[in-house]
Amino acid sequence: MSVRLVNIxxxxxxxxxxxxxxxxxxxxxxxxxxxxxxxxxxxxxxGKTTTLRIISGFEIPTTGDVWIEGKKVNDLPPNRRDxxxxxxxxxxxxxxxxxxxxxxxxxxxxxxxxxxxxxxxRIMEVMNLRDMYHRRPDQLSGGQQQRVALxxxxxxxxxxxxxxxxxxxxxxxxxxxxxIEIRRIQQTFKITxxxxxxxxxxxxxxxxxxxxxxxGEVMQIGTPFEIYSRPANLFVADFIGKVNLIEGRVTDIxxxxxxxxxxxxxxxxxxxxxxxxxxxxxxxxxxPESLCxxxxxxSRSLLLLGKVVKMVYLGPTVEYELAVDGLxxxxxxxxxxxxEAGFFDIGEEVALDFHPQAAHLIPAEG
Amino acid sequence: xxxxxxxxxxxxxxVLILASLIVFILYPLFRVIVMSVFPEGRFSLSxxxxxxxxxxxRRAFLNSVMMGALTAVFGVxxxxxxxxxxxxxxxxxxxxxxxxxxxxIISPPFIGALSIIMLFGNNGLITWTLLRIKNFQIYGFxxxxxxxxxxxxxxxxxxxxxxxxxxxxxxxxxxxxxxxxRWKVFRRVTLPLAIPGIASAMLVLFVETLADFGNPLIxxxxxxxxxxxxAYLQITGMYDLPKGSAxxxxxxxxxxSVFFLQKYWVSRKQYVTVTGKPTxxxxxxVSPAVKxxxxxxxxxxxxxxxxxxxxxxxxxxxxVWGSDNSLTxxxxxxxxxxxxxxxxxTLIVAGLSTPLAGILGMIIAFLVVRKQFPGxxxxxxxxxxxxAVPGTVIGIGYVLAFNSRPLLLTGTLLILLLNFIFRYxxxxxxxxxxxxRQVDASIEEAAIDLGAxxxxxxxxxxxxxxxxxxxxxxxxxxxRAMTAISAAIxxxxxxxxxxxxxxxxxxxxxxxxxxxxxxxxxxxxxLAAILVIRSALSLRYGRLGGTMLKI
Numbered sequence: 001m002s003v004r005l006v007n008i009x010x011x012x013x014x015x016x017x018x019x020x021x022x023x024x025x026x027x028x029x030x031x032x033x034x035x036x037x038x039x040x041x042x043x044x045x046x047g048k049t050t051t052l053r054i055i056s057g058f059e060i061p062t063t064g065d066v067w068i069e070g071k072k073v074n075d076l077p078p079n080r081r082d083x084x085x086x087x088x089x090x091x092x093x094x095x096x097x098x099x100x101x102x103x104x105x106x107x108x109x110x111x112x113x114x115x116x117x118x119x120x121x122r123i124m125e126v127m128n129l130r131d132m133y134h135r136r137p138d139q140l141s142g143g144q145q146q147r148v149a150l151x152x153x154x155x156x157x158x159x160x161x162x163x164x165x166x167x168x169x170x171x172x173x174x175x176x177x178x179x180i181e182i183r184r185i186q187q188t189f190k191i192t193x194x195x196x197x198x199x200x201x202x203x204x205x206x207x208x209x210x211x212x213x214x215x216g217e218v219m220q221i222g223t224p225f226e227i228y229s230r231p232a233n234l235f236v237a238d239f240i241g242k243v244n245l246i247e248g249r250v251t252d253i254x255x256x257x258x259x260x261x262x263x264x265x266x267x268x269x270x271x272x273x274x275x276x277x278x279x280x281x282x283x284x285x286x287x288p289e290s291l292c293x294x295x296x297x298x299s300r301s302l303l304l305l306g307k308v309v310k311m312v313y314l315g316p317t318v319e320y321e322l323a324v325d326g327l328x329x330x331x332x333x334x335x336x337x338x339x340e341a342g343f344f345d346i347g348e349e350v351a352l353d354f355h356p357q358a359a360h361l362i363p364a365e366g
Numbered sequence: 367x368x369x370x371x372x373x374x375x376x377x378x379x380x381v382l383i384l385a386s387l388i389v390f391i392l393y394p395l396f397r398v399i400v401m402s403v404f405p406e407g408r409f410s411l412s413x414x415x416x417x418x419x420x421x422x423x424r425r426a427f428l429n430s431v432m433m434g435a436l437t438a439v440f441g442v443x444x445x446x447x448x449x450x451x452x453x454x455x456x457x458x459x460x461x462x463x464x465x466x467x468x469x470x471i472i473s474p475p476f477i478g479a480l481s482i483i484m485l486f487g488n489n490g491l492i493t494w495t496l497l498r499i500k501n502f503q504i505y506g507f508x509x510x511x512x513x514x515x516x517x518x519x520x521x522x523x524x525x526x527x528x529x530x531x532x533x534x535x536x537x538x539x540x541x542x543x544x545x546x547x548r549w550k551v552f553r554r555v556t557l558p559l560a561i562p563g564i565a566s567a568m569l570v571l572f573v574e575t576l577a578d579f580g581n582p583l584i585x586x587x588x589x590x591x592x593x594x595x596x597a598y599l600q601i602t603g604m605y606d607l608p609k610g611s612a613x614x615x616x617x618x619x620x621x622x623s624v625f626f627l628q629k630y631w632v633s634r635k636q637y638v639t640v641t642g643k644p645t646x647x648x649x650x651x652v653s654p655a656v657k658x659x660x661x662x663x664x665x666x667x668x669x670x671x672x673x674x675x676x677x678x679x680x681x682x683x684x685x686v687w688g689s690d691n692s693l694t695x696x697x698x699x700x701x702x703x704x705x706x707x708x709x710x711x712t713l714i715v716a717g718l719s720t721p722l723a724g725i726l727g728m729i730i731a732f733l734v735v736r737k738q739f740p741g742x743x744x745x746x747x748x749x750x751x752x753x754a755v756p757g758t759v760i761g762i763g764y765v766l767a768f769n770s771r772p773l774l775l776t777g778t779l780l781i782l783l784l785n786f787i788f789r790y791x792x793x794x795x796x797x798x799x800x801x802x803r804q805v806d807a808s809i810e811e812a813a814i815d816l817g818a819x820x821x822x823x824x825x826x827x828x829x830x831x832x833x834x835x836x837x838x839x840x841x842x843x844x845x846r847a848m849t850a851i852s853a854a855i856x857x858x859x860x861x862x863x864x865x866x867x868x869x870x871x872x873x874x875x876x877x878x879x880x881x882x883x884x885x886x887x888x889x890x891x892x893l894a895a896i897l898v899i900r901s902a903l904s905l906r907y908g909r910l911g912g913t914m915l916k917i
Contacts, residue, residue, distance in 0.1 A: 058811060079814045091812035095830045104826075105816035156816065 002192035003032040003160050008064035010050050024050040026216040035190040039203040042213035048196045056162050057081045069159045084153035085162040090145045092137045099133045105156040127151045143174050163195040179205045200240050212236045230360050232273050237285045244331050246284040250276050263326040266303050272361035281364040290358035291333040296351045303353045308344050373820050387748045390788040394763025401611035413608045426591035437514040437575040438568040445522025451660040453530040455652040466668040467523045473889050474849040476580030478513035481674040484681050489688025505587030513581045522567040529563030538651045569628035573621050577756030579852035584873050593617045594758040614759040625754030681882035697883035708863040716847035719786035724840045727794015728832050735802040753792040757852025765856050777859035790843035801835035
């Protein structure tokens with residue numbers, strides 16, 4: 001176990017009221033395995049950056065313990081923890097050259113100049129930073145600065161690499177390239193990493209596991225597939241991607257699966273991570289792209305009947321909004337490859353269906 | 367708190383700084399207050415009562431306040447005229463006007479007064495040599511007001527230039543686009559946005575004029591008493607320490623309150639125009655006619671300032687000013703002969719105190735911006751306090767505080783050094799704070815994260831980043847140290863003398879030529895020092911070095 005957080009909480013004095021307090025992190029438990037890349041994902045103010053700074057030692061937790069490589073590090077200051085951070089602003093030393101920046105950690109460890117040079121050159125090769133050795137930071141592009149920041153962090157071979165929203169200062173296209181690059185480098189060196197972001201696509205791309213946080217609490221920990229397709233609660237379902245939430249009631253329990261009946265009278269069998277009881281109100285989570293649309297007169301066993309109220313043609317996909325009698329909310333559906341799947345006009349009746357595997361049940365609130 | 371106790375070096379530095387701020391800034395002020403309300407060891411308001419009862423001293427108070435207010439109004443008008451013309455009108459000679467407006471800042475504050483006497487005094491170039499007027503009265507209200515406006519308008523200019531440049535011209539473009547006339551746009555957009563800056567500049571000018579000592583000592587005369595001069599005369603002329611202290615107290619209260627009003631209230635009301643990308647706009651708010659009117663006004667003011675400096679220069683070479691204006695080097699040979707000790711002493715005091723004040727200022731800036739510790743607010747306030755306190759008050763405070771054991775420093779080099787260091791740390795603090803606020807805290811965190819301890823982080827990362835601020839602060843405090851008079855005049859002795867004080871005594875004994883020669887050399891030294899520091903920095907930091915040192 002490379003990183004273990006046990007019951008971590010952090011309370012700050014409120015900036016507005018000196019006597020009030022703000023709970024930034026509440027009872028966070030997390031284990032990160034060797035070589036694993038775990039992402040803390042959540043809206044701004046959810047406590048993800050505070051959690052990261054607690055691991056690095058820049059924040060001292062109000063309660064709880066931080067373990068790194070099997071050692072409790074609560075009392076170690078950041079400079080004596082075996083972590084390296086890639087900062088959101090890159091935090092490149094403006095008065096040092098690229099090579100001096102990258103070699104800074106090794107210099108502090110007291111390495112000989114020749115050995116530092118060799119190691120810096122090797123890492124610059126891997127990071128596609130050749131010929132930048134003597135450059136000054138202000139002569140670098142955003143993407144290059146990002147690489148220098150990453151090189152400066154990994155050259156120290158830290159037990160844990162920490163990323164604090166490292167791509168938020170790059171433009172969209174570079175961001176997509178860099179997240180693949182970061183994943184490649186993390187896999188090459190097999191560095192245990194904790195990555196903070198509010199961008200779900202970024203989290204899906206880089207992580208082995210994702211920790212979804214809200215209001216200082218962990219909402220769910222799981223693989224990208226679990227987080228997206230098997231959300232544990234309404235927050236996770238709603239925060240990640242577009243989602244349909246269809247209200248229903250559990251009418252029967254069949255082993256690990258549940259039979260759900262909708263107000264339209266239709267029934268479906270689906271799974272849940274919760275122990276649901278008979279009669280319980282639930283929401284069925286179905287992603288728009290999991291819905292199949294068809295003409296109402298088709299022979300397939302169809303679930304619901306809806307009417308198209310909105311259609312947006314995006315090229316690769318068509319997005320529909322469907323009104324279904326008996327349901328409060330409209331249903332969003334995305335049809336890929338529309339030329340083959342066919343188009344539906346506004347006002348047209350459509351039959352819709354989804355695979356039981358694509359549905360996931362969460363308890364309805366209240 | 368845990369972080370501090372883990373770092374003993376940091377703790378020692380903080381304690382030492384707090385202790386020295388108490389001893390060298392607060393304690394002297396405390397002594398002034400004690401001396402004025404405990405004149406004979408017992409609490410008594412009798413001395414303050416005497417001051418209030420005296421018609422002459424009441425006049426002095428009213429005169430000082432009036433002079434401060436009028437200088438604030440006229441200084442800000444002239445400063446705004448310059449700032450507006452240079453930032454909004456497409457006038458020629460912008461660079462020239464900028465330099466002209468900077469010159470009074472880097473020269474001794476009483477040069478204006480000296481030159482006005484040489485122009486309009488009894489033997490004045492204009493009043494006597496040209497117009498042959500006998501007994502023209504320049505001493506008093508009129509002359510002093512002119513001198514103060516010339517001396518202090520550059521401060522308003524610098525402030526207002528910053529304010530006007532931060533107002534995006536696109537706001538004016540937008541207002542013009544919405545159909546406003548130029549005058550209306552100026553009145554409804556530009557001026558309201560500049561109001562907080564104008565208010566702030568007025569308060570600064572008020573405080574600086576109120577505290578000023580050199581100009582009134584030369585120009586006020588006995589018919590127009592001024593508080594700072596009266597306090598000085600009570601102490602050095604009458605040896606009346608309680609009364610001098612009481613006058614200092616009367617001077618202290620309005621200065622400090624207005625200073626903190628400016629710093630913590632008005633300066634927070636500034637509008638900040640948030641701009642994402644640099645906007646392109648050419649000044650359109652000024653019509654061609656107004657543009658030439660502004661140009662003519664700037665030209666007139668610039669000509670007057672040039673006249674003032676040219677007069678000093680000529681006066682330094684003229685045999686007997688006003689009666690025999692033929693050229694001679696005799697004043698310079700006097701300065702380099704009899705007066706050379708003052709030149710040497712001034713260089714020693716300024717040369718030693720400025721780097722020390724600079725380093726101390728950087729350390730305090732670093733602590734205040736980056737560290738959390740008990741007493742932080744106190745450190746910030748007390749170190750800024752010495753900016754607010756008039757030099758006369760500080761000078762009297764030092765006389766009272768350090769004339770007995772264990773702190774017997776009177777007449778030594780040390781008392782001058784300590785006075786200058788603690789008077790000019792705010793300069794370093796301000797530039798240090800400004801640059802640290804620009805440097806993202808994560809840069810230091812990155813160093814710590816990579817294994818640097820507090821000491822290594824400060825040495826390898828923070829300090830190198832602060833070097834430019836350090837040197838620009840250094841220039842400014844060197845200028846201040848070289849031109850200081852109000853506190854220093856109480857602290858000089860037969861063994862340690864200063865050029866500014868020499869200039870004053872030359873003026874008092876009517877040797878205007880020697881005073882002018884001293885002034886020329888003083889300004890020459892300052893210019894040379896600025897050039898040396900600038901070129902050293904631009905050698906080290908290339909193009910950056912030059913731009914970082916813009917005053």
